[in-house]
Amino acid sequence: MTDLAIIGAGAAGLMAGIWAGRTQPEHEIVMLDGAAKLGAKILISGGGRCNVTHAQVEAQDFCGSTPPAIAKVLRRFEVAQTVAFFRELGVELKQEESGKLFPVTDSARTVLQALLQEAQRVHVKLLHPRRVDSVQRRETGFLLRGSWGEMTARRLVLATGGKSLPKTGSDGHGYAIAQALGHTLTPIQPALVPLLLPGAHFICSLSGLTLPATLELRSASGKRLKSITGSALCTHFGLSGPAVLDMSRHYLAAQRAANGATLQINWWPEKSFEQLEQELQQLGRATVLAHLRRGLPERLARRLCDQAGLAAETTGPELTRGQRLTLARLVTQMPLPIIGDRGFNFAEVTAGGVPLRELHLERMESRRCPGLFLCGEICDVDGRIGGFNFQWAWASGHVAGVSAAT
Ligand code: FDA
Numbered sequence: 001m002t003d004l005a006i007i008g009a010g011a012a013g014l015m016a017g018i019w020a021g022r023t024q025p026e027h028e029i030v031m032l033d034g035a036a037k038l039g040a041k042i043l044i045s046g047g048g049r050c051n052v053t054h055a056q057v058e059a060q061d062f063c064g065s066t067p068p069a070i071a072k073v074l075r076r077f078e079v080a081q082t083v084a085f086f087r088e089l090g091v092e093l094k095q096e097e098s099g100k101l102f103p104v105t106d107s108a109r110t111v112l113q114a115l116l117q118e119a120q121r122v123h124v125k126l127l128h129p130r131r132v133d134s135v136q137r138r139e140t141g142f143l144l145r146g147s148w149g150e151m152t153a154r155r156l157v158l159a160t161g162g163k164s165l166p167k168t169g170s171d172g173h174g175y176a177i178a179q180a181l182g183h184t185l186t187p188i189q190p191a192l193v194p195l196l197l198p199g200a201h202f203i204c205s206l207s208g209l210t211l212p213a214t215l216e217l218r219s220a221s222g223k224r225l226k227s228i229t230g231s232a233l234c235t236h237f238g239l240s241g242p243a244v245l246d247m248s249r250h251y252l253a254a255q256r257a258a259n260g261a262t263l264q265i266n267w268w269p270e271k272s273f274e275q276l277e278q279e280l281q282q283l284g285r286a287t288v289l290a291h292l293r294r295g296l297p298e299r300l301a302r303r304l305c306d307q308a309g310l311a312a313e314t315t316g317p318e319l320t321r322g323q324r325l326t327l328a329r330l331v332t333q334m335p336l337p338i339i340g341d342r343g344f345n346f347a348e349v350t351a352g353g354v355p356l357r358e359l360h361l362e363r364m365e366s367r368r369c370p371g372l373f374l375c376g377e378i379c380d381v382d383g384r385i386g387g388f389n390f391q392w393a394w395a396s397g398h399v400a401g402v403s404a405a406t
Contacts, residue, residue, distance in 0.1 A: 012376025015397025021122025162350025
C-alpha cells in the first residue's frame with residue numbers, strides 16, 4: 001500500500017504532490033494521470049505564456065462556494081508565496097500593467113518543467129497514462145482501479161480538474177469519483193466561455209473587431225444583476241474577449257435559474273443612453289457617423305446606423321426623434337439574443353463542483369470521506385480571467401498536499 005495517491009497531475013495535483021513530498025520525504029507518493037501528454041492545460045494557458053497568478057487576489061474574484069470559504073483557503077497560500085515558490089523553482093515572474101503575472105520567459109513550458117522537476121526531486125512517482133476509472137473506500141485506505149490494473153493507497157488526493165477542454169484529460173470523470181466517495185455536486189456548467197448569436201446577427205459579420213464594451217446582465221424585471229466592462233471581441237459565431245468570458249458564467253447561471261435574465265451591451269462604455277441621446281439632439285450639421293466615430297470603430301458605427309434604419313450620413317436636422325432614440329438604445333443598451341455557449345471544448349474553466357462546505361478547509365480534507373483530499377477545479381470555485389484560477393489551484397493544492405502528508 002502506497003502512503004499517498006494523487007489522481008491528476010495538473011496544476012493542483014502537481015502542487016499537492018510537491019508539498020506532500022516536501023512535507024514527508026520518506027513517504028511513497030504516487031501521482032496518476034490519464035493523459036498521454038502531461039500538463040497540456042498549463043502549456044496552452046495564457047496564450048502559451050501561462051498567467052500564473054494576479055497581483056491582487058480576493059475571494060470576490062471567484063464564484064461558486066461562499067467568499068468566506070474561498071478566502072479561508074486563499075489565505076493559506078497567498079500570491080507572495082506563489083511568487084516565492086516559483087522563484088525557488090527558478091521561475092521568475094513579472095507583473096504586467098493589468099496586474100497579471102507571467103514567467104519572465106513568456107513561456108508556459110518554463111512553468112510546467114519547473115513543476116515536473118520539483119515533483120521528481122521530492123520523489124513523487126509520476127505515472128501516466130494511467131486513467132483511474134473507479135475508487136473504493138476500504139477500511140485501511142483506498143482501492144484505485146483502471147485498465148492498467150489496481151493499487152491501494154492509505155490517503156488520496158483528488159485533483160482531476162473539471163470538464164473544460166476534455167481532450168487534455170480533464171473529462172469530468174473525477175466528479176463521478178467524488179460522488180462515489182460520498183460527495184454531492186453543485187450544477188456543472190462551462191465558464192469563461194464564448195457566447196453564440198444567431199448566424200445572421202450583424203455582430204457575426206464584424207468578426208475580428210475588438211473594442212471596449214460594458215456587458216450588463218438584467219433580470220426579467222430589468223434589475224441590473226451584474227455589469228462588466230472590458231474588452232469584447234466580435235467573432236463569426238458571436239462574442240468572445242475577456243469581458244464576455246467573464247460574464248458568461250453569470251449569464252449561463254441566470255439562464256439555468258430560468259428567471260428570464262437578459263444580456264445587453266453598451267458599445268460606448270463612457271456614454272449612458274441619456275447622454276448619447278442628448279448629444280444626438282445637439283448634432284447640428286455634423287453627421288451621425290462623425291459623432292459615433294468619436295467612440296466607435298467605423299465598421300460598427302455603420303452597422304448600428306443600418307440597424308437603426310438610418311443613413312450614416314444623416315445630419316442633426318434630418319434625424320427623427322424615433323431614429324435618435326433607437327440609435328442611442330442600440331449603442332448603449334443593445335440586447336444580445338444569445339442562443340448558447342461554445343461548450344466545454346472552448347470553456348477555460350468549469351463552474352460548479354464539490355461544494356467547499358463538504359471539506360475541512362484548513363486541510364482540504366473531505367468531511368464525507370476521511371483520508372480523501374480535494375483541490376483545484378474539481379471544487380465548486382471558478383475565478384475570473386487574470387490568473388485567479390491558477391492561484392486557486394496553487395493555494396488549494398498546497399493545503400491538500402501538506403495535509404495529506406501529515
Ligand atoms: P486540470 O484540468 O489542469 O488537471 C486535471 C488533471 O487530471 C489532468 O491532467 C487530467 O488528465 C487528470 N485527470 C482527470 N481525470 C482523471 C482520471 N480519472 N484519472 C487520472 N487522471 C485524470 N488559468 C489561469 O489562472 N491563468 C491562465 O492563463 C489560464 N489560461 C487558460 C487557458 C485555457 C485554454 C484553459 C482551458 C484554461 C486556462 N486557465 C487559466 C484555467 C486553468 O488552466 C485551470 O483552472 C487549472 O489548470 C485547473 O487545474 P487543476 O489541476 O484543478 O485541473
